[in-house]
Amino acid sequence: xxHQRKPCSLEHARFLRAxxxxxxxxxxxxxxxxxxxxxxxxxVTAVGWSDPFLTSSPSRIAKTIAGLYSDGSLFYHIGVTLAxxxxxxxxxxxxxxxxxxxxxxxxxxxxxxxxxxVVLNALPKIALGPLIIIWFGTGSKAIVFMTxxxxxxxxxxxxxxxxxxTDKNKILLLRSMGASKLQILLKLVIPxxxxxxxxxxxxxxxMAWIGSIMGEYIVSxxxxxxxxxxxxxxxxxxLVMSATCILCVLAAGMYFLVVLLEKVLVKNPDx
Amino acid sequence: xxxxxxxxxxxxxxxHTVRGETEATRGLSFTVEEGEFVAVIGPSGCGKSTLLSxxxxxxxxxxxEVTRSGSCGxxxxxxxxxxxxxxxxxxxxxxxxxxxNSPELRRRAKDLAVKYGLGEFLQSYPPQLSGGMRQRAALxxxxxxxxxxxxxxxxxxxxxxxxxxNVTADVAEIIRSExxxxxxxxxxxxxxxxxxxxxxxxxxxPARVSYTHELxxxxxxxxxxxxxxxxxxxxxxxxxxxxNQ
Numbered sequence: 247x248x249h250q251r252k253p254c255s256l257e258h259a260r261f262l263r264a265x266x267x268x269x270x271x272x273x274x275x276x277x278x279x280x281x282x283x284x285x286x287x288x289x290v291t292a293v294g295w296s297d298p299f300l301t302s303s304p305s306r307i308a309k310t311i312a313g314l315y316s317d318g319s320l321f322y323h324i325g326v327t328l329a330x331x332x333x334x335x336x337x338x339x340x341x342x343x344x345x346x347x348x349x350x351x352x353x354x355x356x357x358x359x360x361x362x363x364v365v366l367n368a369l370p371k372i373a374l375g376p377l378i379i380i381w382f383g384t385g386s387k388a389i390v391f392m393t394x395x396x397x398x399x400x401x402x403x404x405x406x407x408x409x410x411x412t413d414k415n416k417i418l419l420l421r422s423m424g425a426s427k428l429q430i431l432l433k434l435v436i437p438x439x440x441x442x443x444x445x446x447x448x449x450x451x452x453m454a455w456i457g458s459i460m461g462e463y464i465v466s467x468x469x470x471x472x473x474x475x476x477x478x479x480x481x482x483x484x485l486v487m488s489a490t491c492i493l494c495v496l497a498a499g500m501y502f503l504v505v506l507l508e509k510v511l512v513k514n515p516d517x
Numbered sequence: 518x519x520x521x522x523x524x525x526x527x528x529x530x531x532x533h534t535v536r537g538e539t540e541a542t543r544g545l546s547f548t549v550e551e552g553e554f555v556a557v558i559g560p561s562g563c564g565k566s567t568l569l570s571x572x573x574x575x576x577x578x579x580x581x582e583v584t585r586s587g588s589c590g591x592x593x594x595x596x597x598x599x600x601x602x603x604x605x606x607x608x609x610x611x612x613x614x615x616x617x618n619s620p621e622l623r624r625r626a627k628d629l630a631v632k633y634g635l636g637e638f639l640q641s642y643p644p645q646l647s648g649g650m651r652q653r654a655a656l657x658x659x660x661x662x663x664x665x666x667x668x669x670x671x672x673x674x675x676x677x678x679x680x681x682x683n684v685t686a687d688v689a690e691i692i693r694s695e696x697x698x699x700x701x702x703x704x705x706x707x708x709x710x711x712x713x714x715x716x717x718x719x720x721x722x723p724a725r726v727s728y729t730h731e732l733x734x735x736x737x738x739x740x741x742x743x744x745x746x747x748x749x750x751x752x753x754x755x756x757x758x759x760x761n762q
Contacts, residue, residue: 422573422591423614437601
C-alpha cells in the first residue's frame, strides 16, 4: 500500500482510519473462524460426540505431523510431491504457451487442431492412468506426465484466447507502420497478454496439484498423495487428514507466489 | 503544378465473405496534392475506412490502381497507445517497427512532443493522460517517422465534444505547421468544413466521389475561427444536402 505524505483533510484521515479498521476486522474474523472450526472439531472428538478414528482431530493431526517429522519422512514426502508438481507445472506452462503461440501464428494449424484440443480438454485425464503406468512406469516420471497432461490444455486454451483477443485496431496500427508478423507478436500480442498469462498461472497452479495428486493416487510409492491413499487403505484417517492439511498449505503458498509475481510484473500505471 | 501525393484511379474494391461479395468502392477516383488537407465525408457504412486501408496499402484494389508517392502515417479513431509503454516509448514505436530507430529520429520525435506540449508527460503511462492529450500523443507518434502523407480515420470521434473542438484545433495547427499533407475521413460535416482545403463527398455503397468542393476560406485555417465565420453554415447546408441524396 502506498502512504501519502501529503497533509490530508480530517475527513480523509477518518476515511483512512475506517478503512484500516475494516481491514483489521476482516482479518480478525478470518483467523477467528479458523480457530473456531478447529476448536469445535477438537471439542466434539474430545467429549466423544464423534469418533476420532473416523474424523481425526486437530491435536491428532499435529501429533501425526510431528511423528512424520521426527522419523524424517515429512520433508521427504513433501519434497517428492512438490518436485513433481513444480516440474509438471513448469512444463505445462512453457509448452502450453509455445503451442498457443504456434496456433496463433498459423490459422490453418489452429483450424486443423481445434477438434483434437476440444476432445483432449473434455477427456477426463484419469482415464489415461493405465496407459501412463505402462508407458512411464510407476515412478515420478508418470506423475509428472499426468501433471503436464492435466495442465497443458488449459494453458493452451487460455493463452490462445488471450492472443486471439489482441486489439484488432492496434494490429491495424502496427501493420500501417509496416510491421511484420513477428514484430506484431513481440511488440503487441505478447505484452498485451501479460494479464492473461498471470490468470493462466493461477489456474495452472490448481491444475498442477490436481495432476500430481491424481498421479500419485494411481502409481506412487511416495509423496503426499501416496500418504493419503495409503492412510485410507489402512484406515489411518489421521494420516489422510494430515497430508490433506499440508497440501492446503502448499497449494495456498504456491498460489500466493503467483500473486506476488503478479505484483512484480504487472505495473499498474493508475496507482 | 503541385506534386501528387496520392492518386486513386477508378479503384474498385470487393469484400469477399462466405455469404457473398460486397462492392465497397466502384470506380473511385481522386487525387491529393502535396500540402493539401483533404476531407472525405460519406454516409455511414459507405466504405470510408476501406478507402484509407487502400491508401495505406493494407488492402490491394480489386480493379484500378492506387499510387502513393512517399510514406504514410495512419491515425485511428482511438489513440491506440500501448498502455504498458510510457508516452516516450509509444512515440518510438513506429521507429522501432520500421527499423529506423536512430538517436537522431528519436531526438526528433521527442522534440516534437516537447514542442507540442507533451514534454512533462513523456515518462507517464497513457492511462494517466486525458483523452485529448492521448490523441495528441497519437499524432506525434504518427509524425515520428516523418511521413509524407497523413491518413486520419475519424481521429476525433471518440472524444467528448469540448475536448474534440480543442484537439481538432491542436491537431490542425500541428499538421499545418509541420507542412504535412493529410487525408481525413469523417462522418462529421462540420469537422470536415473546419479542417479541410477540399472536401470530397462519397456516395453510398459502392462508394464513388459524387461531389468535390474547394473550400473558400482563404488563409483562415484555424478550425474554431472557421466555425465562427460567415461561410461556414452555407457549406454545411450544401454538404448536408449532398450527403443525404
